[in-house]
Amino acid sequence: LPLDEPAPVLPVAANSGALGSALNGKYSPPAASAVAGPQGPAFAGFENNNLASSYPGTGGFISIPALGNLQGNEASFLCWIKRDGEQAARAGILHSRTGSGYTTGLGFQDAGNALSYNWNDVQAAYDWKPGFVVPHKEWTFVAVTIAPEYAVMYMGTSAGLVAATNNITHDAHDFSTTGFEVGWDNLNASRVFKGQID
Secondary structure, X not given: OOOOOOOOOOOEEOOOOOOHHHHOEEEEOOOEXXXXXXXXXXXXXXXXXXXXXEEEOOOOEEEEOOOOOOEEOOEEEEEEEEEOOOOOOOOEEEEEEOXXXXXXXXXEOOOOOEEEEEXXXXXXXXXXXXXXXXXXXXXXXXXXXXXXXXXXXXEEXXXXXXXXXXXXXXXXXXXXXXXXXXXXXXXXOOOEOEEEEO
């Protein structure tokens, strides 16, 4: 039964980086924009009115376009997150999954609320356990830096900054075919984040 409704117009997640609007993302409901993020003066370097995005844990994400012809085995993924309760197994924070299924990104482990990263679906990456459990309802800095022969994961909380190194080889990842999802690992619908991301 055709009802002739127009295609939905998804809200824009404006890119503030050097590539400008070419890398604007789009919100997919029920992800929401304009919620309070980490703010100054409590968080040095942030504006007093800094905003973040919110994810209810039932779906919703921000999609970011593919990064042109970018390929490589050196990258850093970083963000601030505020976990709201238990996370689903392998909930995604920031993920890129190529058409062949290889995923790269930052998220959670199979059980609990501990951080994990993935690089080209290498088991020595996604099964590595640095032991970083993200606190509940506290803005937390999370990051992973990838180099050809190691990765360093970071977590910063009110207790300080911790880091751990995973000494494995990272082959090049192709970022040119598929973009990123913020708040979801698109392998399946259950891998959604619950909380806020900045």
